[in-house]
Amino acid sequence: MTQQALVGVDVGGTRIKVVALARGAADGTATQDPTPLAEAVLPTPRDIGSRMGEVVREAVDALHVEASVAAIGVVVPGLVEERSGLARYSANLGWRDLPVVEHVRAATGVEVGFGHDVRAGLLGESRYGAARLRDDVLFVPLGTGVAGALLSGGRLVLGSEWTGEIGHVVVDPAGPPCGCGARGCLEVVAGAAALGRAWSEVTGQRVGADDLAHAVAQGEKRAVALWQHAVRVLTDVVAPVLAGAGSRLLLLGGGLSNAGSLLTEPVTERLRLLMPGREIEVAVASLGDRAAALGAVALAADALAADALAADALAADALAADALAADALADDALAADAPARDTVGAEEQS
Ligand SMILES: [Zn+2]
Structure with missing residues (x-):
């Protein structure tokens, strides 16, 4: 085969x-x-x-x-x-x-x-990756775009076509313009591309979010301030989603998640502050751009x-139809027997 x-x-x-x-x-x-x-x-x-x-x-x-x-x-x-x-x-x-x-x-x-x-x-992450065997997960890829996807009670949440568009929640009404027509959406403030742009403005060089993360790791003050701001607006948007859905795991993906614990640690800390008494695990996706x-x-x-x-349901239907047909045949046979018995009776009478 x-x-x-x-x-x-x-x-x-x-x-x-x-x-x-x-x-x-x-x-x-x-x-x-x-x-x-x-x-x-x-x-x-x-x-x-x-x-x-x-x-x-x-x-x-x-x-x-x-x-x-x-x-x-x-x-x-x-x-x-x-x-x-x-x-x-x-x-x-x-x-x-x-x-x-x-x-x-x-x-x-x-x-x-x-x-x-x-x-x-x-x-993908829940079948084969970092969210395997987890039932209540919020997945947030932080790339050029930012979005969210929810697994609740082991089921993927599929609502209207707007489901998961958390990247377009406005976090700074005076912020940079977004492709959606609004200003200061989460994705143009805390997405990987947005952070790369912001860090380029600060340094006067064309750099990306990876360079910013590197500077944060070195303790560069302006980089740390940018990073902390991104963590703050991100957690402000995801905390109500985590609370509403009862998520236990926040899985971060996209380019920014390459920063690893540099990102997950401050996010965990801020979530503790925003959601006291609730322990949300924060982890990084494992399947990369294959997810x-x-x-x-x-x-x-x-x-x-x-x-x-x-196909099983159809087969079951077919079996049920066969059973009905067999039943009808049996009825027909009984009906056919009845006139035969009548004939016998008639013969006996003559
Ligand atoms: Zn937007």
């Missing part, structure tokens, strides 16, 4: 990451950090909105896996509505109400899982499992 593979496709603004896992390794009981059968990175074509199915098929083909592809998971950025299979909106990729599942299924002929890239990142593609693999596995359940 040919080995089966599940493929995850993470469509980003500039790159598409694609990864294949053996079907056994991708299922719910997976071991930590599963070794992919293959992975690839391709540039995101500009016209992807008009040919999503084809682009995903090409990305899967680029893996050249020997195994037969049993299902594909696709995750995209922007506003996403998992339940309807629609990518509602992406400013970067230029689509509106794109029926991703429909297009990918038509182009590939296999079962398709679909989701949002940040929520998929959390799903969303691996989460897409998990979505593919879930789509197959849902399909199997639906």
Whole structure:
């Protein structure tokens, strides 16, 4: 029997990451950090909105896996509505109400899982990474963008298409302009790109968030002040979310999380202050920029499992229909017997 593979496709603004896992390794009981059968990175074509199915098929083909592809998971950025299979909106990729599942299924002929890239990142971390076996987690990637994804009671929270948009909570109304049209959103104050820009202004050199973290580690006063401000606004936004959801783990990802304990320690300390008596563990994500593609693999596995359940339900329906039919046949036989008995009776009378 040919080995089966599940493929995850993470469509980003500039790159598409694609990864294949053996079907056994991708299922719910997976071991930590599963070794992919293959992975690839391709540039995101500009016209992807008009040919999503084809682009995903090409990305899967680029893996050249020997195994037969049993299902594909696709995750995209922007506003996403998992339940309807629609990518509602992406400013970067230029689509509106794109029926991703429909297009990918038509182009590939296999079962398709679909989701949002940040929520998929959390799903990846919870199946294969730092949030494995954890039920109540808030995942916050701090990259160019900032967003949140929640696992509550072991389930990914999927609300409206705005779910998780914590990066656009305004933390400083007089702050820098944000791509969303507002000013001073969390992501333009405390995101990795924003901190890199802020530190560049201070130093007069083109530097990134990594350089800022380095300066913080050296105890550079202006760097420490910037860092503390970022920690303060970040925790001001996430604390109510953690409290409302009853999260036990805050998992930080994205470029800024490379700072490790330089970030997790002050965040832990400030959360203690904001949420006295509640011990929130703060940790760094472990799958790096592969998390969303691996989460897409998990979505593919879930789509197959849902399909199997639906097939079981159909089979159960068919069995029930057979039982009814058998019952009807038995009734018919009884009915056929009855006139025979009548005939016998009639004969006896004559
Ligand atoms: Zn914004």
